[in-house]
Amino acid sequence: MSAEGIAPRRAALDALRAMRSGEQFEAAFSRAVKQLAEPDRRLVHELAAGVLRGQSTLDARLARLVPHGWESVAPDLKEVLRLGAFQLTALDRVPAHAAVDTSVALAKEAAGPRAAGFVNAVLRRLGRTAETADPAARPARPSSEEALAEAHSHPRWLVARWLERFGPDETAALLHWNNTRPRLVLQPARESLDALERRWLDAGIEVARAPFGAGLVTDRSRPQALPGYDDGGFIVQDPAQSLLAWYADLPPGATLYDACAAPGGKAIALGRSAGLVIAGDASRQRVQRLAENLSRAGSGREHPVVADARRPPVRPVEAAVVDAPCLGTGTFARHPDARWRVTPEALGRLALRQTELLEAAATVVAPGGLLIYSTCSIEPEENREQVERFLAIHAGFRREPSDGFPATLVSPDGDLMILPQRHHMDGAFAARLRRSS
Helix, strand or coil, X not given: CCHHHHHHHHHHHHHHHHHHCCCCHHHHHHHXXXXXXXXXXXXXXXXXXXXXXXHHHHHHHHHCCCCCCHHHCCHHHHHHHHHHHHHHHHCCXXXXXXXXXXXHXXXXXHHCHHHHHHHHHHHHHHHHHHHHCCCCCCCCCCCCHHHHHHHHCCCXXXXXXXXXXXXXXXXXXXXXXXXXXXXXXXXXXXXXHHXXXXXXXXXXXXXXXXXXXXXXXXXXXXXXXXXXXXXCCEEECCHHHHHHHHHHCCCCCCEEEEXXXXXXXXXXXXXXXXXXXXXXXXXXXXXXXXXXXXXXXXXXXXXXXECCCCCCCCCCEEEEEEECCCCCHHHCCCCCXXXXXXXXXXXXXXXXXXXXXXXXXHCCEEEEEEEEEEECCCCHHHCHHHHHHHHHHCCCEXXXXXXXXXXXXXXXXXXXXXXXXXXXXXXXXXXXXXXXX
């Protein structure tokens, strides 16, 4: 197998190892592909994301072919087998021999000749199984909690929650959405949406309006290569986050405190009409990235600071935004590794932290001002229940839904509620809370 063929597979394996150790997808991917050309970068992304999105199904197919049981396989060899199995079962353009040969080479690098022989035997058996399968046979649509979790590679406890709340059809649609690769969506920053659209169309770049006009969708994969990137003309941001800025509907020229601002997309969107944005984050490393993004694409009215949101560094302001840390269950399509990190215990811990952050931000909202609470979660404990708890003990705040906002994106309570299976974008929640004068 040529070095060109093995390099992207090795990079995909390195990324999967890093994620198994707790690193997030984008960081692991970026580090793994540093030395690769663009076509190989795309292959690495497809391989790593594909393994994560199909892990349960891949494991179930491989486990039947391992004589001593799947649990007997070393973690590195599991990742090698998953990479090979994904290519054999999901990537028609990759010849079977290439999928097997590169996997055998990776196994030999990782654990020696004996491991290479083991991987070769398992994948060749899997390849023969795939070849003899009847392409016309359609498997029954899974409907039980266990079957849905395995078929769509999601934690069973999450599937159970969604089945109870959404029912089988919507849950299946949500799981399907989470296993698709979303296209790149770009939001205007220093240029208008119309100007960016004309600029890219004139350059022969395919673009289309995102749902609700919230950005531009393109078939390109590297935003850094698009005209306008270096000039700060746009930022990469899902339509849901752009719609959050619309829903917030902050008064022009307002002074805003963004309590959890990194990496900066929200601050940039809100800063287009604000008078001043204090953009804080507790992590010095995240603030460094925030500062870089604000420098490239901000208006100049956004100012990054290292600050713990539990101790706001500002006096009363006209508006405060808390985009709280959460399970991120609305972003599983964009972050395929996240589903394997979430736990019921983490949900409980995060809910307590969200309460703390919301309480702290409320103290710096001036009379008559706005408090915006948001998450990228679709879990009620992190969204509606947080707001209801807050309002129950803070009589001086009330819900104030945004005028003129699309009704299909608003909950019966008047909150922003975007669900991937219904609205075909990341999930998101926001509540707009007005403090009495």
